[in-house]
Amino acid sequence: MNVKLETKRLYLRPITQNDAQDFFEMDSNPKVHIFLGNNPVTSVEQSKSKIEGILQQYKDYGVGRLAMFKKDTGEFVGWSGLKYERELRKEFNYYDLGYRLKEEFWGNGYATEAAIASLDYGFKDLELEEICAAAHINHIVSNTILKKIGMHPSGTFEYEGDLCNWYTLKKIFTNSKTPF
Numbered sequence: 343m344n345v346k347l348e349t350k351r352l353y354l355r356p357i358t359q360n361d362a363q364d365f366f367e368m369d370s371n372p373k374v375h376i377f378l379g380n381n382p383v384t385s386v387e388q389s390k391s392k393i394e395g396i397l398q399q400y401k402d403y404g405v406g407r408l409a410m411f412k413k414d415t416g417e418f419v420g421w422s423g424l425k426y427e428r429e430l431r432k433e434f435n436y437y438d439l440g441y442r443l444k445e446e447f448w449g450n451g452y453a454t455e456a457a458i459a460s461l462d463y464g465f466k467d468l469e470l471e472e473i474c475a476a477a478h479i480n481h482i483v484s485n486t487i488l489k490k491i492g493m494h495p496s497g498t499f500e501y502e503g504d505l506c507n508w509y510t511l512k513k514i515f516t517n518s519k520t521p522f
């Protein structure tokens with residue numbers, strides 16, 4: 343997969359196995375997983391295996407989460423972007439928008455910035471008709487972001503006993519380059 347996205351402060355590029363140490367630092371933090379319904383990783387090997395899954399998604403669907411870096415320092419911030427999601431909603435598959443950052447970078451607007459670029463990429467370059475997202479109903483920050491970037495609250499659903507908010511956004515432009 344050959345894609346590079348750029349925002350004012352960030353650039354995003356495909357994840358590689360060279361990112362495993364950064365993934366481990368991010369995903370070994372229990373605070374990162376509070377609303378994700380999974381456990382922190384405990385070894386770099388586990389992060390490598392998760393990256394292997396992402397590389398397979400790139401091959402299978404031509405889309406997947408992207409690693410995100412600060413332009414000014416080159417630091418790994420986290421991942422963001424689209425994923426062809428086949429498991430979260432039992433009834434259908436969809437293109438999911440998501441983000442996950444190292445804790446030290448929270449609260450700077452980076453997730454919002456990357457999410458807007460990901461929507462733009464999905465509608466403009468991938469020509470998707472619809473992008474969706476989900477957030478645990480108690481995850482105030484993620485719900486705030488999804489509403490702020492213009493995704494439509496579209497009900498709730500249950501996933502493994504947790505109630506989640508469901509968001510959708512359809513391509514709403516014809517000739518213009520951006521849906522915003």
Ligand SMILES: CC(C)(COP(=O)(O)OP(=O)(O)OC[C@H]1O[C@@H](n2cnc3c(N)ncnc32)[C@H](O)[C@@H]1OP(=O)(O)O)[C@@H](O)C(=O)NCCC(=O)NCCS
Pocket residue numbers: 373374375377378420441442443444447448449450451452453454455476477478481482483484486487490
């Ligand atoms: C969720 C996460 C990606 C947010 O990243 P971030 O870069 O800190 O988010 P941003 O700074 O872009 O936006 C956060 C927004 O939430 C708002 N916010 C934060 N705390 C809030 C609160 N208690 N109540 C209401 N809004 C709140 C912020 O003010 C900000 O909005 P603003 O830009 O309008 O001020 C990050 O916390 C993370 O990686 N968490 C762990 C993984 C995760 O939960 N991923 C999402 C799964 S759905």
